[in-house]
Amino acid sequence: MPPTTCIRCQTNRAVVKRPKNHHKVCKECFLAAFEDEVHHTITSSKLFQRGERIAIGASGGKDSTVLASVLKTLNERHDYGLDLILLSVDEGIKGYRDDSLETVKRNASQYEMDLKIVGYDELYGWTMDQVVETVGKKGNCTYCGVFRRQALDRGAKMLKIKHVVTGHNADDIAETVLMNLLRGDLPRLSRSTSIVTGHAASEVKRSKPLKYAYEKEIVLYAHHKKLDYFSTECIYSPEAFRGTARSLIKTLEKVRPSAILDIVRSGEDMARLTPDKDQSSCACDEGESMGGCGSANGRSSGNELAEMEASLKKQSNHASLETDVSAKSNATVPDTVELPLRTHRKEGLGTPLQKLGQCTKCGYMSSQSICQACMLLDGLNKNRADIAI
Numbered sequence: 001m002p003p004t005t006c007i008r009c010q011t012n013r014a015v016v017k018r019p020k021n022h023h024k025v026c027k028e029c030f031l032a033a034f035e036d037e038v039h040h041t042i043t044s045s046k047l048f049q050r051g052e053r054i055a056i057g058a059s060g061g062k063d064s065t066v067l068a069s070v071l072k073t074l075n076e077r078h079d080y081g082l083d084l085i086l087l088s089v090d091e092g093i094k095g096y097r098d099d100s101l102e103t104v105k106r107n108a109s110q111y112e113m114d115l116k117i118v119g120y121d122e123l124y125g126w127t128m129d130q131v132v133e134t135v136g137k138k139g140n141c142t143y144c145g146v147f148r149r150q151a152l153d154r155g156a157k158m159l160k161i162k163h164v165v166t167g168h169n170a171d172d173i174a175e176t177v178l179m180n181l182l183r184g185d186l187p188r189l190s191r192s193t194s195i196v197t198g199h200a201a202s203e204v205k206r207s208k209p210l211k212y213a214y215e216k217e218i219v220l221y222a223h224h225k226k227l228d229y230f231s232t233e234c235i236y237s238p239e240a241f242r243g244t245a246r247s248l249i250k251t252l253e254k255v256r257p258s259a260i261l262d263i264v265r266s267g268e269d270m271a272r273l274t275p276d277k278d279q280s281s282c283a284c285d286e287g288e289s290m291g292g293c294g295s296a297n298g299r300s301s302g303n304e305l306a307e308m309e310a311s312l313k314k315q316s317n318h319a320s321l322e323t324d325v326s327a328k329s330n331a332t333v334p335d336t337v338e339l340p341l342r343t344h345r346k347e348g349l350g351t352p353l354q355k356l357g358q359c360t361k362c363g364y365m366s367s368q369s370i371c372q373a374c375m376l377l378d379g380l381n382k383n384r385a386d387i388a389i
């Protein structure tokens with residue numbers, strides 16, 4: 001069979017079949033299209049302001065590594081005028097986070113960015129290893145998710161930075177939409193679709209520039225750009241409900257590649273119809289509820305992503321080989337990028353901010369008198385006291 005020609009440039013050999021639309025493109029066109037799409041997300045959402053200092057939530061994993069790399073590329077190419085800094089949270093998980101932080105340290109020098117690391121240990125007096133020792137593996141993601149969201153905020157404040165970006169991708173958002181739909185929690189569903197989240201009381205806003213990027217495309221981008229990232233999953237057990245939602249989405253994606261973006265778009269439409277988006281929201285909550293980090297171990301059904309990464313590694317020895325270009329296609333790709341952005345929202349992008357109070361214990365913003373982190377810490381400290389007795 002003759003090699004397939006890239007449908008974008010019509011010149012080079014296609015080596016990538018894009019997971020989001022099955023377009024067959026060459027490596028250069030794939031990288032350019034991916035970057036153009038993230039740029040489109042950023043500009044059409046007016047995500048950044050010139051001169052802004054941005055903390056990139058950097059875990060060393062594929063998503064945040066790709067985010068750091070793409071933001072550096074776009075910042076230089078389009079002269080955004082941003083000051084980019086890596087911000088990592090050390091949850092205190094031996095054999096996992098200590099190793100991934102080594103990757104972030106390498107990324108900091110590769111991308112010439114400053115790096116700030118904040119630890120659960122110093123912030124809360126507990127490492128995740130100690131939390132798991134105390135509460136067991138079941139439910140530990142809840143602690144980790146609440147602590148991490150707050151730790152990112154606190155790290156940003158230490159740096160005097162008011163905007164943190166994270167590597168949440170379209171698959172993550174679709175998963176959260178589905179979970180909140182299944183829970184019947186429309187206000188949370190609404191918050192989970194916002195590209196910008198944050199809080200008036202917090203002064204730190206968070207955004208997701210990879211909101212429309214497919215996880216598989218992120219893996220392909222990292223592979224073809226030869227990025228240095230850490231691919232081992234967290235050693236502690238994932239939240240079962242999120243894992244199930246993820247499997248369902250991966251199954252849907254197999255029969256309908258656009259399913260992921262369709263779910264994100266439907267979530268956005270439902271969000272517009274939700275009257276009170278901010279009901280009982282908390283600064284720790286981006287529509288994900290207290291259900292953990294979203295970095296589900298075994299997150300793809302059948303460990304599909306791990307298999308994909310392994311097969312990409314094998315292929316890198318045969319760089320000219322096509323990446324899944326089995327089916328024939330005569331389609332041509334339009335020059336303009338079409339993304340399901342909702343650009344008609346009023347200023348402030350996404351969820352309107354809610355007035356919140358402060359936690360009476362730690363001073364962190366909270367809709368309750370005691371924030372989620374302090375409530376969890378309270379239980380943990382009581383347990384530690386019991387164990388000590």
Ligand SMILES: Nc1ncnc2c1ncn2[C@@H]1O[C@H](COP(=O)(O)OP(=O)(O)OP(=O)(O)O)[C@@H](O)[C@H]1O
Nearest residue numbers: 057058059061062063064088089166167293294295
């Ligand atoms: N320890 C951490 N330090 C800083 N930021 C983090 C950390 N863990 C997660 N994040 C941020 O939150 C995003 C989503 O986290 P999640 O736990 O879902 O991991 P993920 O999807 O595996 O992402 P990644 O591939 O970047 O690890 C990450 O992309 C990153 O921006």
